[in-house]
Amino acid sequence: GAVVSQHPSRVICKSGTSVKIECRSLDFQATTMFWYRQFPKQSLMLMATSNEGSKATYEQGVEKDKFLINHASLTLSTLTVTSAHPEDSSFYICSAPPGLADNEQFFGPGTRLTVL
């Protein structure tokens, strides 16, 4: 089946630094990828839709200058958390639809970000 990978799986950084998270579709091309955020013991919240070759679409309340998304190729989307602060600590999950008619998405394993 389709596989989506994320790197790194876990990252700890100091407040004020920037962190880049990669999301790759390993055996299919994805013109669209999605970035979700999950706080402890909470559900996944859609942050933004990453579109290959064009600007990302952000959900209401998500700061696009803080969460930079780049979808440079059909298999790679990156999320950069700029000037990270402790409140940005969360579990970030990406997903990609393999283009099937039933709208299924494949999820990456997630990236645990801890900002000290």
Next chain:
Amino acid sequence: AQSVTQPDIHITVSEGASLELRCNYSYGATPYLFWYVQSPGQGLQLLLKYFSGDTLVQGIKGFEAEFKRSQSSFNLRKPSVHWSDAAEYFCAVGARNNDMRFGAGTRLTVKP
């Protein structure tokens, strides 16, 4: 806009007992519906999905779900729960543009 409600935050069942996790959705057209399971610190695993056709769908690990349009529900069931089923379960609804909205999740605890 689509939304999903999972009324039960936490459910505890005994091993071997039956299980039903509730999910209600709000969506203007025929929804794409999904159930995912998440173990602590892990990503999501798809259990089953409903797109169209037979309203009773079978999934992995012995799970099934029934789509009831009249009740706007997509409840997940399993006839006999195993200790390894303890996890967080998310119901989700998808839209035509492929983004998904998740319910708040139901945490399942399995008693020996």
